Every structure is written in structure tokens, then in C-alpha cells.
Amino acid sequence: xxxxxxxxxxxxxxxxxxxxxxxxxxxxxxxxxxxxxxxxxxxxxxxxxxxxxxxxxxxxxxxxxxxxxxxxxxxxxxxxxxxxxxxxxxxxxxxxxxxxxxxxxxxxxxxxxxxxxxxxxxxxxxxxxxxxxxxxxxxxxxxxxxxxxxxxxxxxxxxxxxxxxxxxxxxxxxxxxxxxxxxxxxxxxxxxxxxxxxxxxxxxxxxxxxxxxxxxxxxxxxxxxxxxxxxxxxxxxxxxxxxxxxxxxxxxxxxxxxxxxxxxxxxxxxxxxxxxxxxxxxxxxxxxxxxxxxxxxxxxxxxxxxxxxxxxxxxxxxxxxxxxxxxxxxxxxxxxxxxxxxxxxxxxxxxxxxxxxxxxxxxxxxxxxxxxxxxxxxxxxxxxxxxxxxxxxxxxxxxxxxxxxxxxxxxxxxxxxxxxxxxxxxxxxxxxxxxxxxxxxxxxxxxxxxxxxxxxxxxxxxxxxxxxxxxxxxxxxxxxxxxxxxxxxxxxxxxxxxxxxxxxxxxxxxxxxxxxxxxxxxxxxxxxxxxxxxxxxxxxxxxxxxxxxxxxxxxxxxxxxxxxxxxxxxxxxxxxxxxxxxxxxxxxxxxxxxxxxxxxxxxxxxxxxxxxxxxxxxxxxxxxxxxxxxxxxxxxxxxxxxxxxxxxxxxxxxxxxxxxxxxxxxxxxxxxxxxxxxxxxxxxxxxxxxxxxxxxxxxxxxxxxxxxxxxxxxxxxxxxxxxxxxxxxxxxxxxxxxxxxxxxxxxxxxxxxxxxxxxxxxxxxxxxxxxxxxxxxxxxxxxxxxxxxxxxxxxxxxxxxxxxxxxxxxxxxxxxxxxxxxxxxxxxxxxxxxxxxxxxxxxxxxxxxxxxxxxxxxxxxxxxxxxxxxxxxxxxxxxxxxxxxxxxxxxxxxxxxxxxxxxxxxxxxxxxxxxxxxxxxxxxxxxxxxx
Numbered sequence: 021x022x023x024x025x026x027x028x029x030x031x032x033x034x035x036x037x038x039x040x041x042x043x044x045x046x047x048x049x050x051x052x053x054x055x056x057x058x059x060x061x062x063x064x065x066x067x068x069x070x071x072x073x074x075x076x077x078x079x080x081x082x083x084x085x086x087x088x089x090x091x092x093x094x095x096x097x098x099x100x101x102x103x104x105x106x107x108x109x110x111x112x113x114x115x116x117x118x119x120x121x122x123x124x125x126x127x128x129x130x131x132x133x134x135x136x137x138x139x140x141x142x143x144x145x146x147x148x149x150x151x152x153x154x155x156x157x158x159x160x161x162x163x164x165x166x167x168x169x170x171x172x173x174x175x176x177x178x179x180x181x182x183x184x185x186x187x188x189x190x191x192x193x194x195x196x197x198x199x200x201x202x203x204x205x206x207x208x209x210x211x212x213x214x215x216x217x218x219x220x221x222x223x224x225x226x227x228x229x230x231x232x233x234x235x236x237x238x239x240x241x242x243x244x245x246x247x248x249x250x251x252x253x254x255x256x257x258x259x260x261x262x263x264x265x266x267x268x269x270x271x272x273x274x275x276x277x278x279x280x281x282x283x284x285x286x287x288x289x290x291x292x293x294x295x296x297x298x299x300x301x302x303x304x305x306x307x308x309x310x311x312x313x314x315x316x317x318x319x320x321x322x323x324x325x326x327x328x329x330x331x332x333x334x335x336x337x338x339x340x341x342x343x344x345x346x347x348x349x350x351x352x353x354x355x356x357x358x359x360x361x362x363x364x365x366x367x368x369x370x371x372x373x374x375x376x377x378x379x380x381x382x383x384x385x386x387x388x389x390x391x392x393x394x395x396x397x398x399x400x401x402x403x404x405x406x407x408x409x410x411x412x413x414x415x416x417x418x419x420x421x422x423x424x425x426x427x428x429x430x431x432x433x434x435x436x437x438x439x440x441x442x443x444x445x446x447x448x449x450x451x452x453x454x455x456x457x458x459x460x461x462x463x464x465x466x467x468x469x470x471x472x473x474x475x476x477x478x479x480x481x482x483x484x485x486x487x488x489x490x491x492x493x494x495x496x497x498x499x500x501x502x503x504x505x506x507x508x509x510x511x512x513x514x515x516x517x518x519x520x521x522x523x524x525x526x527x528x529x530x531x532x533x534x535x536x537x538x539x540x541x542x543x544x545x546x547x548x549x550x551x552x553x554x555x556x557x558x559x560x561x562x563x564x565x566x567x568x569x570x571x572x573x574x575x576x577x578x579x580x581x582x583x584x585x586x587x588x589x590x591x592x593x594x595x596x597x598x599x600x601x602x603x604x605x606x607x608x609x610x611x612x613x614x615x616x617x618x619x620x621x622x623x624x625x626x627x628x629x630x631x632x633x634x635x636x637x638x639x640x641x642x643x644x645x646x647x648x649x650x651x652x653x654x655x656x657x658x659x660x661x662x663x664x665x666x667x668x669x670x671x672x673x674x675x676x677x678x679x680x681x682x683x684x685x686x687x688x689x690x691x692x693x694x695x696x697x698x699x700x701x702x703x704x705x706x707x708x709x710x711x712x713x714x715x716x717x718x719x720x721x722x723x724x725x726x727x728x729x730x731x732x733x734x735x736x737x738x739x740x741x742x743x744x745x746x747x748x749x750x751x752x753x754x755x756x757x758x759x760x761x762x763x764x765x766x767x768x769x770x771x772x773x774x775x776x777x778x779x780x781x782x783x784x785x786x787x788x789x790x791x792x793x794x795x796x797x798x799x800x801x802x803x804x805x806x807x808x809x810x811x812x813x814x815x816x817x818x819x820x821x822x823x824x825x826x827x828x829x830x831x832x833x834x835x836x837x838x839x840x841x842x843x844x845x846x847x848x849x850x851x852x853x854x855x856x857x858x859x860x861x862x863x864x865x866x867x868x869x870x871x872x873x874x875x876x877x878x879x880x881x882x883x884x885x886x887x888x889x890x891x892x893x894x895x896x897x898x899x900x901x902x903x904x905x906x907x908x909x910x911x912x913x914x915x916x917x918x919x920x921x922x923x924x925x926x927x928x929x930x931x932x933x934x935x936x937x938x939x940x941x942x943x944x945x946x947x948x949x950x951x
Contacts, residue, residue, distance in 0.1 A: 025050045025078045027128040032099035033136055040091030047097040048080045052126070060096040061089055103130050211266070212238055213245045221249025221269055228253040231271075238263035243295075246271070252304075253281065261285035261320070263294070270300035270332060278311040281336070285320035287345040287371070292323045300332035300357075306392045309337045309363035316340060316362070321347035321375075331357035335392065338364045342378065344410070345371040349378045356386025356421065363396060368413060369404045370495070376410030378403070382417045388490070389424040394442055395450070397487030398425050403495045403519075411496040411519065420529075422506040423490035429509070431464040437477050448512065450483035491515035491526070499523045507531035514550060524548035566639070566729040567629055572619050573725070576612070584612035586619065589727075592626035592657065592684065592710060618646035618723040621715050626655050626684065627724060628712015633702050636733040642697040643713050644725045652722030654698040657686035657710040666706060668817050668834050674700035682833055682843065684714060693719045757782055762789040762818045763860045764831075780865060787831065788860030789819040796855045800826045800846035805833075807846065809855065812838050820858040826850045829858040870895045870948040876906075877941035878929050881913065886930040889944070893925050896948045907943040917946055 032049045036042075051057050054072040058065065074081015089095055105123070144153070153174045155161055164176035212234055215221070219230035231251060238244055239260045249269040256279050259265055265284070273281035281301045285291040299317060307314040316333035318341045333339035339362035342349050349368070359365035365388035370376035388400040400423040403413045431445035441453045446466040454471065455478030465472040465479040472479040488511040491502065496519045505528050507514060514526055531552055569575060575587040591612065611625035621627050631639070641654055656678075658671040665685045672678060672687050676698060679690035689698065693716075702709060711729055715721050754769040763784040770781040793814060798807045800823060807823065809815070812835055819832050823846070830842035872893045881887055896902070896919045904917040904927045912933030920926040925946045931937045 025052070025076055025125060027125045027132070028078070031136065032129065032132045034097050036095040036097075038089035038091060038093040038095055041088050043085045043088045045083045045085075045095055045097060046080065047074075047083065047099075049099060050078045050080055050129075051075050051099055052101065052129070056099055056101040057083070058096075058098050058100040059083055060098075062094050098136070099129065099133060101126075101129060101133065103134075211243045211245045213247060214251070215247060219246075219251055221247065221251045223250035223252055223272065225252060226254050226274075227251040228255050228257060231257050235259050235263065256280050256283055258283040259285070261289040261291040261294075264296065265299065266295075266297040267299050267331075270302065272302055272304055273316075273336075274304040278307075278313040278337070280313070280315040280318040280341075282316070283318045283320070285322070287320060287343075288347060290321045290323050290347045291319070291325060294322070294325045296325065296328045299328075299330050301334075302332060303335040306335045306361060307337050307363075309393050309396050309398075312337050312364075314338070318343060320345060322349050322352050323347070324351045326353040328352055328354040329357070330354065330359070330386075333359050333362065333365075335361045338362060338367045339388075340365070341367040341369060342381075343369050343371055344376045344378050346375040348375045350380045352381045354381060354383045356383055356388075359386060359388045361390050361392040362398075363390075363393070364399050364402050364492075365390075366401045367404055368402070368416065369406070370409040370411065370413070371406045372409055374410070376405070378413045378416065380415050382419065383421065384419050385421065387422045387424070389422070389426060391426045394427060395483060395486070397489075398427060399487065399492040400425060400490035402492045403497050403500070404492075405495050413495050413497045414499050416500045418500075418502045418505065420504045420506075421502070422508070423510055424506075424508045425488040425490065425510050427486050427488040427511070431459065433459055433461050433464070434475075435459050442482070443479075444486065444511070448485040449481060450486050451479040452482045454478050454480050487511065487513075487516075489513050489516050493517045493521050493524070494519055496520040497522075497524065499525075501525040501527070503527045504529040505531075515548070517548070522547045526550040528552045564731045564733070566631055566636070566731050568726070568728040569629070570726045570728075572627070572727065573614070573617055576614055576619050582610045584610075584614060584619070586612070586627065589627055589629050590710065590712075592628065592655070592686070592712060592714070613721075615646075615723065618725050620721050620723050621652065621713065622721040624683070624715060626686075626710075626712040626714035628655070628710055628727065629729070630708055630710050631729060632707075633709050634707050636731040637704070637706075638699075638701045638732040639711070640697055640699050640730045640732065641711050641728070642730075643695060643722075643727045645695050646723040646725045648695070648720065648723055650693045650695050651715075651720040652695070652713040652724070653689040653693055653716055653719075654700075655684055655686045655688040655710075655712055655714040656700060656702075657684070658702065658706040659708045659710075660705055661707045663708065664818070669703070671703045671706050672700055672709075674698055686710065688714055688716065693722075754782065757862055758790065760790045762820060763787060763862075768865065769862075782862045783865045784860050785863050786829075786861035787820055788829070788858040789821070790859060791857050793821070793855060793857045797852040798823045798826075798840075798855045799851045799853070800849060802826075802847065802849045803845050805842050805845050807840050807842060809838050809840060810852070812840065815840065820860070821855055822858045823850065823855050824853040826853060870900075870950065871946065872925075873943055873945045875941060876944040878939045880936050880938040881929060881931040882936050883931055883934050886928055888926055888928050890920070891925050891927060891944065891946045892923055893919075893946055893948050894923050895950070896923055896925055897950075898922070901949040902946065904944065904946045906939070907945075908939055910939060911937055913937050913939065919948065 027050060030049050034047055036045050047057065052075065054075045056075070057072055059070055060066065069087070070083050070085045072081065072083055083097060155166070155174070156176065161176055167175050167177045169175040214227070214231045214234040217230045217233040217237070219227040219234070221227065231246070231253065234244055235257060239262065241262045243264040243266060244259065246265070246267045246269050250272050251269055252272050252274050254275045257271070259282070261284070271281055281303065282299070284296070301316040303314070303316070314337040316336040316339045317330065319328075320343050322328065322342060330340050339359035356366070366383070368378045370378060390398045401418070405411055428442035428444040428450045431443040436458050437443070437453045438456050439453050443451050443465070445451060445464040449468070451465040451472065457476030457478070459477050460475035463474070465474050465481070468481040470480045472481065490507055490510055491514065493515065498521065502525065505526065507528050508531065514528070515524065517524070526549065528551065569589060572586060572589070575589065577585050611621065611623035612627065613620040613622065619627065643652070645651055656672050658666040660666050667680070667685065676694070677690045678687040680687050713722055713724060713727065755772045758769060765784055765787045767784040768781055774780060796809055796811055796814065798809045800807045807827070815821070815832060815835060817832050817834060820829055821827070821832060822829055826846040826848045827842065827844060830844040832840050833843055834841040870893050872891050874891055876889060878887055898919055898921070900919050902917040902919050902925050904915045904925070906915060913929055913931050916928045916930070917925050925948060927944060927946060
């Protein structure tokens with residue numbers, strides 16, 4: 021042993037974190053020899069690569085590495101020496117102090133080493149009442165796990181045969197306030213995974229037994245989890261009515277018999293308040309649809325379940341079947357995914373007289389489609405029952421479900437067909453292509469023979485009909501609603517009712533035109549409704565009535581031998597040049613023929629009514645015909661705030677194509693005659709509009725029965741017949757003959773200061789525009805209504821211009837850049853011709869009544885005699901109408917008046933009596949009406 025050292029109260033262990041450059045590390049405790057120092061880098065014990073200095077030095081020493089430890093390495097230096105006695109004192113021998121000190125130093129060092137080891141071991145705190153933790157014998161602790169009981173004492177916990185720890189012996193405590201400890205087994209049993217029972221989910225192993233075992237374990241309640249994967253089952257699995265189910269994987273039925281893949285619940289048991297998430301079931305091979313026992317999911321007596329998620333049910337005879345048997349199906353919320361290639365996508369079935377109701381369920385979404393077994397009928401939703409069972413399914417709601425049942429598609433013209441393809445034609449008959457080719461432009465296969473020629477295609481008749489019906493109701497049902505439905509690629513019948521059905525609503529948000537009827541013609545209670553929103557959504561929304569003439573014939577009377585008057589309506593004529601609303605519309609016009617039940621419109625006329633559009637802008641117009649499928653077209657004439665026709669821009673938009681006509685001065689339906697409702701929207705500048713039905717070209721004369729206009733806007737628009745009631749509210753007044761502006765033929769100006777002898781106003785005899793036009797030249801092409809000018813800045817629609825050598829007078833209909841569209845065609849081709857305004861021609865007009873009164877005492881007038889007197893009436897002229905009256909009883913004396921000279925009216929008193937008449941003095945009044 022080296023020279024005496026002193027063991028101080030210091031830990032025999034020190035650690036460093038290397039910086040990558042440091043090579044020398046100190047140890048502050050003494051060691052007796054270099055072998056007493058243990059050197060570790062991280063957890064590795066090092067035997068070389070370093071030098072130890074300072075052995076025997078009470079202050080410790082250093083360890084010098086040959087190479088600096090890497091950055092971040094943990095260097096541990098500790099004293100590790102054998103626990104042994106290094107001295108032996110002889111009997112009666114000398115006790116040297118150095119020997120004793122050495123022995124004591126060694127023992128203290130050993131004690132420090134033991135204390136360091138004990139300090140790094142598990143131990144009981146000083147205040148713990150237990151004095152020991154003793155393990156049981158080997159036989160008792162074999163296959164056990166050491167733990168602690170509720171009192172903190174040592175305890176052995178059981179394991180399964182595999183050596184795994186039993187969840188029943190492990191306590192779980194949620195890290196939340198006020199949580200209560202329970203076993204891990206209790207916590208895990210909240211959800212029972214089928215994999216806990218041996219299910220594999222690889223798609224090839226038969227997992228039926230494992231899944232059924234898991235299901236059985238939840239007979240008294242619980243939630244079954246089917247994790248991700250494909251779980252092959254070769255026979256039915258049945259989930260107890262008391263259990264919830266969550267599928268993240270799917271069940272694949274690979275059995276060879278017709279049976280349900282998944283059954284939930286049982287007859288007479290209510291699956292009440294349960295939850296079913298992500299249910300997915302499919303058949304490995306397509307069923308031939310011959311047996312209704314082939315069911316994807318059969319669900320008994322679901323009540324108040326939310327949610328029921330059916331994400332997938334494919335290739336069975338029945339995809340998803342809800343059965344009410346002695347308990348009922350009701351008040352469930354069912355989320356549908358894909359129900360594909362099933363003969364019946366969803367079956368709502370009653371199987372008992374009592375408790376067999378299927379009521380008040382809500383089905384959301386889903387795609388019910390089918391492409392399999394193309395020669396077999398198929399149905400989207402079926403309401404059914406067994407013999408004698410409850411019949412009265414009601415108030416079930418389907419929201420946004422898509423039905424695309426496939427089957428044989430409709431025959432198409434000029435289409436290439438391959439051998440084996442099927443089509444539906446000739447009243448629903450099914451034909452199969454037996455000779456490839458291209459079909460004819462029309463017609464298609466007909467009849468029931470073989471090798472039917474169609475263009476270059478040959479067809480064989482195979483079936484008289486094929487049902488592809490979204491809804492089949494075989495029970496006595498009422499008020500079931502299908503809302504926002506998509507129906508695409510189905511047959512001509514959307515719903516078939518074979519029971520006593522009433523008040524069904526089928527609201528088709530999107531559907532092709534092959535949906536022709538709501539139900540089969542055999543319907544006993546025709547109170548159900550099919551509504552196609554893609555055609556009639558606007559009609560459904562337009563509920564605010566603007567005006568309606570329910571019986572046009574009842575309002576029509578003969579105005580003259582050639583004219584007809586329809587009360588409350590106006591008539592629009594073609595070829596008008598006048599643009600003001602009150603002048604282009606008339607109450608009586610030719611071109612209308614009165615029939616017994618309708619008014620026939622012909623000769624390019626339009627019958628309609630005007631509407632105030634200052635606030636309401638969106639309208640739906642509908643008219644009904646007498647015995648005609650389609651005749652006439654809607655026409656809209658737009659007016660601005662001054663009641664002038666708007667011809668520029670696009671003042672009206674509609675759900676059918678419209679075209680502007682300069683003859684009608686309005687926009688009419690250009691896609692052909694059609695009595696379908698027209699939805700249209702007017703631009704902000706349109707303040708009023710005439711809306712009516714017009715006969716166009718060679719089309720049939722419309723036989724009008726009724727006409728109605730609705731608005732979609734919250735403000736109900738006012739309406740007026742057209743020419744008449746409000747014309748005096750905004751009279752064009754003038755104090756003298758106008759000298760500015762543009763005027764159409766027939767335009768009238770009213771005298772702002774009428775006086776006796778004056779005129780009522782002025783009338784435009786020839787349309788034109790006041791003013792001069794300088795430095796504007798135009799180029800035209802013979803027979804064309806368009807011209808090009810060098811500068812259009814001084815021009816505007818409505819003005820009348822003349823083009824030297826080509827156009828004598830024409831109205832500017834539209835301006836696009838420097839191109840003008842005129843109301844008349846050019847009569848010659850000219851280039852850079854002088855252009856000028858055409859001045860209008862006005863004349864005075866009026867019907868003012870001129871009056872005068874004088875005191876007059878006629879002389880005695882013998883029988884048959886007469887006397888004449890004159891009265892001055894300023895403004896009277898030859899040809900004016902005149903009459904006279906006397907303030908006294910004239911007996912058999914008659915008065916006649918005539919304008920005999922300017923400002924002079926002669927009044928003749930003639931006695932038609934048998935005796936002389938001698939009238940007293942009285943007042944003679946004369947009235948002249950200007951011609």
C-alpha cells in the first residue's frame with residue numbers, strides 16, 4: 021500500500037460532459053492504486069486509451085486521454101476497489117499507527133463505495149412504515165410481475181399464458197381533475213377490438229369466428245371496433261342489439277349461400293340509442309339477384325339511433341335492409357354512402373302487424389347506383405312488407421340522395437355500337453347488339469324480332485321492359501319526402517306506387533328529361549307530386565304575383581269590325597316607328613281573333629301587359645294555350661325612365677336565348693315556339709316593360725287562355741295595361757313649336773299655355789331630328805342597314821339622319837364604335853357621303869272649345885218662319901263645329917248654328933209650331949269646337 025493517505029468526506033464519483041477538445045479530467049477523491057479508478061465514456065467501461073496520475077495522493081489526481089473524447093460524451097470517473105482487508109495484526113504484536121490508519125482509510129473508502137451504490141438503488145423513504153420488501157419464493161413469483169398493492173406494499177401481478185401482464189391488475193388514472201382510478205382492463209373495454217379475439221384483416225383469412233366472438237362479448241353492451249383492413253367472413257356475423265359498432269376496415273362476404281353478411285339486432289329486440297360508424301360491407305362476387313336473402317346489412321328495430329353510417333353496401337340483392345319486427349324502426353338519422361350493384365339499394369321493410377312501423381327516419385346523402393346484371397330490373401329505395409305486416413310507412417325523409425341505377429341506356433342516333441351492348445327503345449323494350457355498326461339518324465330498333473336493322477347495326481329483341489326505378493312503394497305510405505334528389509340514367513318512371521299511397525313528394529334537384537311521370541298510371545290516390553328543380557326552381561321560388569289574366573277570352577270584346585279590345589291588356593304591333601310606350605302600345609288592334617275559349621293572336625301581333633320595374637327586376641312569365649303543346653313566344657319591350665324604348669346594350673337576360681327585333685322593338689325568345697315559363701332579369705335602367713306573347717314568322721298562331729307574371733323580388737311590382745290611365749301624368753309640354761331634339765312620327769307636344777282660340781299642341785307628321793350635323797361622312801353598302809361614319813361622337817340612338825345618295829331618312833337604332841345600325845336599308849353604295857340630320861315636320865293640333873254669350877230678344881216668329889242673328893266667337897273658322905242654346909223655354913222653336921265667317925257664328929231660330937212664337941229676352945249661348 022502506498023504512503024498514508026486521508027479519506028475525506030467526499031463522494032468517490034465525478035462526471036464531465038466533454039467539449040471535444042479537453043483531454044485532462046481531474047478526480048477530487050483519493051485512490052490507493054490506479055486500478056482503483058473506473059473510467060467510463062457514456063455507458064462503456066474503458067480499459068485503455070488514457071493515463072491515470074495521482075494514485076495515493078489525498079487530493080486526488082487526473083486522467084489524461086490519448087485523444088480528446090468527442091463533443092457531448094459523458095465521462096464518468098469513480099472509485100471501484102475490492103471489498104477486502106489488506107492488513108493482518110499479529111497476536112501480541114506491535115500496533116503501528118500507520119497500519120491502523122491504512123486499514124481504516126481502506127474501510128472508509130469501501131464504505132463510501134457501498135454508500136454510492138446504495139444511493140443509486142431503489143429504497144424506502146425514512147418515514148415509510150414498512151421496514152422491508154421481501155420477494156416471495158421462486159415457485160410463487162414465477163410468471164408474475166412485481167408491483168405494489170394499494171397500500172404501497174410489494175405485490176405480484178398475474179400474467180397470461182404468453183407472459184403478458186393482465187390489464188385487470190394495472191390501474192389507470194386519467195390526468196384530468198376529479199378523475200377516478202380504474203383498471204386498465206376497464207378502460208380498454210370501452211372499445212372492444214376484433215383483433216383482441218384473433219381477427220387478422222388481411223382479406224384472405226376467415227375472420228368470421230374471431231369477429232363473432234368479439235360481437236358476443238358485447239352482448240350486454242359496449243363498443244366493437246373493426247380496425248383498418250379487409251376482414252373476410254364466410255358466414256353471417258351478428259352484432260347484439262345492445263352494442264355499438266365502429267368500422268375503420270370493411271367486411272368482405274365470401275360465403276357461397278344467400279344470407280346476410282352482417283346482422284344487427286334480432287326480431288323483438290330494440291337497437292335503441294345505438295351508434296354505428298363507418299359500416300362497410302361488400303360481397304366478394306356479384307349476387308345474381310335471384311334471392312332476397314342475399315343482404316349486405318340487415319338491421320332490426322333501430323330506434324333513435326344517431327348516427328347510422330352506411331358507407332358501403334355492394335353487390336348483394338339488397339344492400340341495406342331496415343326491418344321492423346315487433347319493435348319498430350323510427351327516429352333514426354342514417355348517413356348513406358355508396359349502395360352499389362344491388363338489385364335493391366335500400367329496403368325499408370315491415371315484418372309484423374304490431375311494432376312493424378317504419379316512420380320518421382331521415383336519410384342523408386348517398387349514391388345508389390348499379391351497373392351489374394344489366395338484364396335485371398333494379399330499384400333504389402323500396403318500401404315493403406311481408407304478408408299481413410303493418411302497412412303505413414310515413415314521414416321518412418331523404419335529403420340529397422343520388423339515384424343512378426343504370427341498366428340498358430336509351431338508344432342514341434348516329435352512334436357506334438359493339439356486339440353485346442344493350443339499349444332501351446320502342447316504349448322501353450330492350451335490344452342487344454348482334455351486329456356492330458353505326459345507328460340510324462332516327463328511329464332505332466322496334467318490334468320484337470331478331471336481326472333488326474338500324475343503320476348498319478343489327479339488334480335482337482331481348483326484353484319487353486326493364487325496371488330502373490328509384491322509388492318503389494309496395495305499402496300504404498304517406499308523406500314520405502325525397503328532397504334535393506339527383507336522378508340520372510334511370511328509366512321513365514321515377515316512382516312506382518303499388519299500395520295505397522298519398523302525399524309523396526319527389527323533389528328532383530337534377531335529373532334528365534327521361535323522367536316522364538311521378539308514378540305508374542295505376543296510382544289510386546294521385547296526390548303525390550314530382551317537382552324538377554332543374555327546370556322549375558324559379559317557378560317554385562316565384563310566389564309573388566304581379567298580375568294575372570286567368571281567362572283572356574272572358575276579358576275580350578269586339579271593339580270594331582276589325583279591332584278587338586281585351587280589358588286590362590295591351591296589344592303590340594309590328595313595324596312601329598314610334599318609340600314612346602304610350603304610342604307603341606294600343607288597347608285595340610287588328611290581328612286578334614275571338615274563339616269560344618281563347619283569343620288567337622296572329623299577324624305578328626303580341627298580347628300582354630306592362631309592369632313597373634323600378635324596384636322589381638326578376639320575373640317569371642307563364643302563359644297557357646288552348647289545346648296546343650307549343651305556340652307563340654314571350655316578348656319583352658324595355659322602357660327607360662322617360663318611357664322610351666331601350667334598344668342598345670343588353671337590357672334583359674333570360675334562361676332561354678333572346679334576340680332583339682327592330683320590328684317589335686323588343687326581345688323575344690329565339691329558340692322557337694314554346695309555352696314553357698320564361699325567367700328573365702332586367703337591367704337597372706329598365707324602369708318599365710311590356711311582357712307578352714307574340715306570333716313570330718311562320719309559327720302557329722298562339723291560342724291564349726291565360727297569362728301570369730310573378731316576381732322573385734321581395735317588392736311586388738305594380739302593373740298597368742299599357743296605353744291609357746297614366747298618360748296624362750307626364751305630358752310633354754311646350755310653349756311653342758319645338759326647335760331641338762328627336763321626334764318620332766305621331767309624337768305630340770301639348771300647349772303649355774292653352775287659350776281660347778289657341779291650339780292644344782303640335783303633332784309630328786314626319787319623324788326627324790332638329791339641328792345641324794357638320795363634318796360627318798358615311799360609307800354604305802347597297803341593301804345594308806349598317807353604315808360606317810368617320811366620327812360618331814355627335815350621334816346617338818334615336819336620331820334621324822340622311823346620307824347623300826343612299827339614305828333619305830333613317831333612324832339610328834344602335835351605335836357600336838363608328839358603326840351605325842339604321843332603321844332602313846341603304847339604296848346605294850357610297851363612300852364618304854355627306855351626312856345630315858333630317859328635320860321633323862310638325863303641325864298644330866287641338867280640339868279647344870270656344871264659347872260666347874249675348875243677350876238677345878228674338879222678334880215674333882210666325883208658324884214655319886225663322887229669324888237669324890250672328891254672334892262673334894273669336895277663333896272660329898269655317899269648318900269648325902258650332903251649336904247654340906237659349907236660356908228660356910223655346911217651345912216648338914229650334915236653334916241651329918253655323919260658322920259663316922271667321923270669328924262669326926250665325927244662329928237660326930225656326931218655329932215648327934202651328935202658332936206665332938214670341939220669345940222674351942234671354943241669354944243666347946254659342947259654342948264652337950275646333951276642327
